[in-house]
Structure formats: C-alpha cells, structure tokens
Amino acid sequence: MRGSGGPRAFWEREQGPVPRPGLPSPPRGPYGSPPPAGTRSASHPEYGSPPAGPPARVGGAVASLVVAVLSLVALVAFTVWSELWFLLLAANAPGVALGITALLKIPDAPEVERYIRYTWACNFAYMAVLAVFLVSLAALAVFFVLLGT
Incomplete structure (x- = not known):
C-alpha cells in the first residue's frame, strides 16, 4: 500500500x-x-x-456557484436588453443560494457534496427551462415572420 x-x-x-x-x-x-x-x-x-x-470538494462548490452566478448575470443582461422584466421570475436564485451554502459547509464533506448536487440540479433545471423558453420564442418569431409575408 x-x-x-x-x-x-x-x-x-x-x-x-x-x-x-x-x-x-x-x-x-x-x-x-x-x-x-x-x-x-x-x-x-x-x-x-x-x-x-x-478534504471537501471546494473546487466543485466554486464551479457550481460560478455557473449559477453566470446564468443569473446572463438572464439579467438579457432582461435589461429585451425589456421583458417578467423573465426575472425565472432567475436561478436557488442555484446561487445553494452554491453559497455549499461553500459555507466546507469542513463537512458530506454536506458539501449534497449542496453541490443541489446546486448542479438547479443549474441544469434552469438551463432546461431556458432552452424550452428560447425554443418557443424562436418558434413564435418564425410564425410571425411567416404570417407577415
């Protein structure tokens, strides 16, 4: 050994x-x-x-928090650009909160692992909801272009 x-x-x-x-x-x-x-x-x-x-996976906790924050920043930037303020209702705030909680639980490795999983689940769910929204928005835009011509 x-x-x-x-x-x-x-x-x-x-x-x-x-x-x-x-x-x-x-x-x-x-x-x-x-x-x-x-x-x-x-x-x-x-x-x-x-x-x-x-040791607890500090890198995994930081990575999940960075992805959650970047998704939040991207949504806020798109909301400001498009002036569709209702989009802020779909913000990834739970992902950011769970990522911060994962970093706060650093000495306890099982807790850190659990909150990393929760944060990634929120991130992936957010991306899935965003993909569905963007596909439906693109379909609506194509429908209006075809209807207008």
Whole structure:
C-alpha cells in the first residue's frame, strides 16, 4: 500500500501527526532525524490528528456557484436588453443560494457534496427551462415572420 501513488492510498495509509499552522516545528533528533520513539505523539498539543478523509470538494462548490452566478448575470443582461422584466421570475436564485451554502459547509464533506448536487440540479433545471423558453420564442418569431409575408 505504501508504494501506490493514488489519492485513495494517500488517505488510507498512516499519516502521523500533522503540525498545526502557527506552532513551532516538531522536535528533531540529531542531524535532522526524527526523534526517538515516544517523544512525539499525535496526542501532543502541538500536533493535530492525522487527516480522517479527503478534504471537501471546494473546487466543485466554486464551479457550481460560478455557473449559477453566470446564468443569473446572463438572464439579467438579457432582461435589461429585451425589456421583458417578467423573465426575472425565472432567475436561478436557488442555484446561487445553494452554491453559497455549499461553500459555507466546507469542513463537512458530506454536506458539501449534497449542496453541490443541489446546486448542479438547479443549474441544469434552469438551463432546461431556458432552452424550452428560447425554443418557443424562436418558434413564435418564425410564425410571425411567416404570417407577415
């Protein structure tokens, strides 16, 4: 297990104590070697416990929030340009709110995963509703062009 370089192997192997930020470095033996057994333990107040699992997916939470915000910005820009203010009723506000909630839940990995899924579900539902609206708007425009000629 020690020789494999995959991410799963990294989190499953024994890590040892992890120094906390801002605290002095761990005591070292002569010539920079580790100290003798028993002088350094994970229960020492200067060291945190080894990581229990992979960190929460911060990148996934940020990506889902960026897509939600960009969809909101695009809708607002189109609404201002077309002056169809009723379109703001279909804004992706739940996606933005869930994306922010995912970022606020960072230490708790299962919660972050759940809110990332919720945010992407809102983003995809928003895109589906927008596609249906744009297709119907295009069909209506074609109908009026054919009717006018």
